[in-house]
Amino acid sequence: MQYSNKKSNFIDSLCFLVRNELRCDVMCHHTKSFKRVLSICYYHYPSKHPGTEALTFSLWLTNLGSEMAKSPEEEHPVKTFGWAATDPSGHLSPFTFSRRVTGEEDVRFKVLYCGICHSDLHSIKNEWGSSNYPMVPGHEIVGEVTEVGSKVEKVKVGDKVGVGCMVGACHSCDSCANDLENYCPKLILTYNGIYYDGTITYGGYSDSMVANERYVVRIPDGMPLDSAAPLLCAGITVYSPLKYFGLGEPGKHIGIVGLGGLGHVAVKFAKALGSKVTVISTSPNKKAEALEHLGADSFLVSRDQDELQVIVCTYSYFY
Ligand SMILES: [Zn+2]
Numbered sequence: 001m002q003y004s005n006k007k008s009n010f011i012d013s014l015c016f017l018v019r020n021e022l023r024c025d026v027m028c029h030h031t032k033s034f035k036r037v038l039s040i041c042y043y044h045y046p047s048k049h050p051g052t053e054a055l056t057f058s059l060w061l062t063n064l065g066s067e068m069a070k071s072p073e074e075e076h077p078v079k080t081f082g083w084a085a086t087d088p089s090g091h092l093s094p095f096t097f098s099r100r101v102t103g104e105e106d107v108r109f110k111v112l113y114c115g116i117c118h119s120d121l122h123s124i125k126n127e128w129g130s131s132n133y134p135m136v137p138g139h140e141i142v143g144e145v146t147e148v149g150s151k152v153e154k155v156k157v158g159d160k161v162g163v164g165c166m167v168g169a170c171h172s173c174d175s176c177a178n179d180l181e182n183y184c185p186k187l188i189l190t191y192n193g194i195y196y197d198g199t200i201t202y203g204g205y206s207d208s209m210v211a212n213e214r215y216v217v218r219i220p221d222g223m224p225l226d227s228a229a230p231l232l233c234a235g236i237t238v239y240s241p242l243k244y245f246g247l248g249e250p251g252k253h254i255g256i257v258g259l260g261g262l263g264h265v266a267v268k269f270a271k272a273l274g275s276k277v278t279v280i281s282t283s284p285n286k287k288a289e290a291l292e293h294l295g296a297d298s299f300l301v302s303r304d305q306d307e308l309q310v311i312v313c314t315y316s317y318f319y
């Protein structure tokens, strides 16, 4: 066990880390296990502990013994294959890890498609400074159910399902009580998160997935699964405010700024909900796609200030 051999250095490093409020990845230059434990510690231990004593911290650390004893391949019974980033280089490589057995509220499914969100690219390269490696990205995951727990009611074996950006939350705060788990301070992300049992969460760039049914959505029969996948992040990101703020209605005129991964889905939702849609882009070459392919009503080049000035007061909302 790597931890035993390095315990002294390890605790010294962690105490140093806490005293100086350094990020764990600055300190991660030993073994994979060491890096993994540091990541877990950093997540669980508050970043500011003035006067933290080494003894207190080492006792706390001792409780993580079971975590440190196991590799990602061993910590759960179900072998899983995926593609992981192991450093910020941007490259993914084959990665064998493990997932938990199907709990009574869990849905297990074979992953058939997984969207590539730009957040995945940011995370792979640690561009937000919060990445822990090895990391299996992917939070636009769809597949076919292979097993359900005894208390699962939403889906059955054979159903097509999806999992988006989150797989857990506290279920006791005001946000959770109002079906707004995405605002829960203890939200658990689909990957690069820490699950209830203390293990790292791994995403959909893998051959199978297991999640609590609360975070699983059923994909309607007949819906193409490759098209369904991006709805689980890009789609909900734009659909939610359209509905929440009542933007998608006949008679409303929506300006959608940017025709990228989210923007093009926003155009399709807004049109489907009956709104008039104008796409605003810096790229004149997006015009044909906006009008002819996606069905927008008009197109503006945002660099043309005169054009924008004339039309800006006619919008219900900018998006
Ligand atoms: Zn995303």
Ligand SMILES: [Zn+2]
Binding pocket: 169, 170, 171, 172, 173, 174, 175, 176, 181, 184, 185, 186
């Ligand atoms: Zn909560």
